[in-house]
Structures are given as structure tokens and as C-alpha cells.
Amino acid sequence: MIINKGRIKAILIKESQDIRKNTNVIYMYLLPIVLTILWERFIPGMPEGFALGFGLMFLVVMAGMYVPSMIIAEEKEKKTIEVLLLSPATPAEVFIGKGLLTFILIIITAIILIFISGNQLANLTLILLATALTSIFSIFLGMMVGLLAQNQMATGVIGLPVYLILLLVPQFAMMGVELMKNIGRFLPTYYYFDLLRLIIEGKGLGEMHLHLSVLFGSILITFFVLLVIYNKRGIE
Amino acid sequence: MIRVENLKKRYGEKVALKGISFKVQPGEIFGLLGPNGAGKTTTIKILTGQLLPDEGEAKIKGKDPLKDREKLRPVMGVVPEQTNLYERLTIGQNLEFFCRLYNCNLQNIDEYLRLVDLLDERDTQVKKLSKGMRQRVLLIRALLHRPEVLFLDEPTSGLDPSSADNIHRLLIRLNMEGLTILLTSHNMEEVDKLCHRVAFLDKGSIVVMGSPEELKLKYTNRKMKVLIKNGQELEERILEMDSEESARLLAEWIQQDRLQAIHSCEPTLADIFVMVTGRDIT
Ligand SMILES: Nc1ncnc2c1ncn2[C@@H]1O[C@H](COP(=O)(O)OP(=O)(O)OP(=O)(O)O)[C@@H](O)[C@H]1O
Ligand SMILES: [Mg+2]
Secondary structure, three states: OOOOHHHHHHHHHHHHHHHOOOHHHHHHHHHHHHHHHHHHHHOOOOOOOHHHHHHHHHHHHHHHHHHHHHHHHHHHHOOOHHHHHHOOOOHHHHHHHHHHHHHHHHHHHHHHHHHHHOOOHHHHHHHHHHHHHHHHHHHHHHHHHHHHOOOHHHHHHHHHHHHHHHHHHHHHHHOOOHHHHHHHOOOHHHHHHHHHHHHHOOOOHHHHHHHHHHHHHHHHHHHHHHHHHHHHHHOO | OEEEEEEEEEEOOEEEEEEEEEEEOOOOEEEEEOOOOOOHHHHHHHHOOOOOOOEEEEEEOOEOOOOOHHHHHHHEEEEOOOOOOOOOOEHHHHHHHHHHHHOOOOOHHHHHHHHOOOHHHOOOEHHHOOHHHHHHHHHHHOOOOOOOEEEEEOOOOOOOHHHHHHHHHHHHHHHHOOOEEEEEEOOHHHHHHHOOEEEEEEOOEEEEEEOHHHHHHHOOOOEEEEEEEEOOEEEEEEEEOOOHHHHHHHHHHHHOOOEEEEEEOOOOHHHHHHHHHOOOOO
């Protein structure tokens, strides 16, 4: 697969110009920051790193999936996606270019969250690695929702249950709900949340093989499915 | 340049194209004329590789719009039926994005903006533009990478006459510089004025094809309208072209110095459409 950096850059520049005028999207990055501050400051007796974990999960799922799905759905609704479909840009370039800004903003927000929480600075690299992998999966899944939904409204309707499952099941599982643990095993976000737990408990990379493999695998699968859907939609 | 052969397309039960064929020569302006739902947009979508035909073949420069899309995309420009600019971005940002995607010179932007009189609006957000301005932006966006063939789907629908005229003049100028153009329209006068050749599309079939002049000659009723002086009054008479009687009358009126004007009664394209399909184009 040949990837043209110029075209990815073109899409990245356009997305970053666009986002400055798009307040809905900006809120999605501010929300996890506000929530983490609230949990950290105002809910007493939270275990070590818990507020950070919730904040990161919220960031990766809600910004990571909701934002790309809305961006794609809007392009479909306004037919601007035809510009891309007609251009020399390949599907892979389109998705990488469109996802890149979300990815960068998630990493920046994650760093802010780690600093807000304060006590996990030593684990910064590992947390960012886990967050980066999971957010790539999230972004591709969000784009898939955007491609499959008829319009922006439908994107919310299809997306919300998906987001809630991916967001809440791992958290209930962590609280010891057995059923949720069983469902969780099929969700990449479960492995992310568990990975955060391992990192916070001070475990090393050696104990994270399964988690990392699941995340890598999820990225590959979603990217592949995404290309298939885009190619099908493109000539429909 | 463009070759279409026996193209068929249906959407579920609905047949959109019933097997149309036509060719467009390099340097030609070709018009696809037809009422709503005739299949114009469908044809353009197939030619630009956005839609797969059920049967038949469409070729641009001998290449397949979909399979050879990497080769074809740089040589074709598309003005879609529906404005699809990024509303939150400015004109300039929209055009820069396009330039970067096609890897063409960013300096082309100002050149084309000047051409359509929009240079001062470069930093205006698209959502604040009028319909006519949007249409001009859409047109130059399709030109920035200097394509060899331009597809326009109803480029002037909804524009006032002077905006439409603006676009017509630009198209004629680009064509003189060698650009091949395929446009769709349901405006007969527009097509008459611009196109070297036209095809009438009706319910998915091409019913008539030829140059506007050819068609008018072919469908003429061979009559003429004559204005003569009748004392102080002007009188209008319709005469057969191929009759002795007309020749005699004309000679007489000329000798009597009564003849004021002669017009051949050639049909407009709209008349021809009615003759062929039995229906009005609107
Ligand atoms: N996506 C679609 N699904 C179902 N039917 C469609 C679709 N697109 C077009 N059609 C039908 O196919 C026929 C041809 O449509 P097309 O859009 O090509 O017409 P057109 O000549 O461009 O009309 P207009 O002047 O309104 O733009 C119409 O009867 C239309 O209802
Ligand atoms: Mg149409």
C-alpha cells in the first residue's frame, strides 16, 4: 500500500482548520478534562489512579469514536465526501488523514489528564502507549459508524449504544460484576481499562502481552473492515 | 475523448438508463439535455467513476472510469449537481485543500479567483456566500488542477441570468483553450448557445442527437415569416419555402417595395424536444 504524505497532510490541515469553528467537537475534548478534575477533587476515597482511568476511558471512547463518526457523517450528508472520493486520495490516506488530528488531540488531552491527576507521571510513557493503541481502534470504529449511518442524527442513534457498551462494561467489570467480565473479554476497551490498572499497579510490559496483542489485532481488523465499507460505499 | 456505449443502469425496480450511446470528441462542448429524472446525473456519475453501470461501457481517453481511476482523476474535473464545499472553511481554504490533494500549484488559486471575480472574497467563509458565488467557487475548484475534460451537472441551475452568463463566458473561453466539456442542463437556450453537439435524454434514452444547427434544420417546417407593408399597416404572412406561389408573391412584394423582413421559422431546441417526445421539457 503506497501512502502519499502530501495528501494526508492536506487532509490534516483541512481538518485542523475546520475544527476551530466546530464547537461540538471541542467540547468532546474538554469534557474528560472537566470530569477528571471533578472526580479527582470532589469524590473522596477513590483508589489510586481511578479518576485518571475513568477520564482516559471517557476520552478514548467519547472523543475517539464520537468525533470521527460525526466528521464522516457530516461529510456524507453535505456530500463533501465526494470531493475525496473523486480525488487521487486513496481510502487509506483518507482515513489516516482524517483520524490523525483526533489522534493527536487525544494524546495531548491524555497528557493533560495525567498531569491533572499528578501521581502517575512516572507511568506517562506506558499510559500513552496504551491510550494511543486504543484510540486508533476507537477512531476507526467511529469512522465505521459514520460511514454506515444515514446521517448525523442516525450516527448518534447507532453510535450511542456502542459507545456506552464500550465505555461502561469494562468499568462494571472492574467493579466485580461477573457478567460484565464475560462480555468485557470481547471488547478492546476492557483490555485498555485493565491495562491501565496493571500500569497503575506498577506491572511491567511482560505482563501486558495479551492486552497489547488484542489492541493491535483490533486496530488491524477495524481498519480492514473500514476500507471494505468505504470501497463499497464509494461506488454505490 | 469520451465514449459511452449501451449504458444501462437501474436502481432497484427503477430504470434510470435504458442503454445510451454517444461520443464526445476532444475540444468539444457536449450537452446532455433532459427533464428531471431523465438520467443526466446518473450518466455523469458513471463517467466519473462514482457509480457502476449494470451493462455497457463508459470510457474516457480509452480508460475505464473506475478501474483506471488513478490515471483518470488528474485529467478530469467535476462540478457536482449539489454544492459540496466545506461550509465552515473560507473560499481560500477550500481551494487550498483541493490543490494539496491534487498536488497542484497553490498559486493557481488567485489566478482563477480573479477570473471569476472572487479574489476579494478569498477569506470569506463559504456559508456566507450567495448561490452564484458558491457555483463559481465550485467551478474553479474543478479547474485548479488543469483537467483535460470537465463534467458539469447543471452548472447554472438556480442562477440569475447574469451569473449564468458569467459562467457561460468562462466555459467558452476554457473550451477555446482546448478543454473538453460535458454538461447537463434542462435549459434549452443555454445548451443552444454553448454546445457544439447535444443529446436529448428522455426517460433514460437518447431520443435525438446532433449539433443545434443540424437539429434545427432537420426539424424545420420549411416556412418563413414575411413582414410586408400594407398601406400604413404592417402585415405578417407565413409562406412555404418550397412553393412557386411564395416565389411569385415575394417577387411581387419586392417590386412593389412592400417587403420589410424575412425570417425562416426554425424551431428552438425546446420546440424540437416537444416534437420528439410529445412533452414539454419542464
Ligand atoms: N440513488 C437512487 N436511488 C433510487 N433511484 C434513483 C437514485 N438516483 C436516481 N434515481 C432515479 O433514477 C432516475 C434518473 O435520475 P437522475 O438523477 O440521473 O436524473 P437527472 O436527469 O439528473 O434529473 P434532475 O434533472 O432532477 O437532476 C430518476 O427517476 C431517479 O428517481
Ligand atoms: Mg440530476
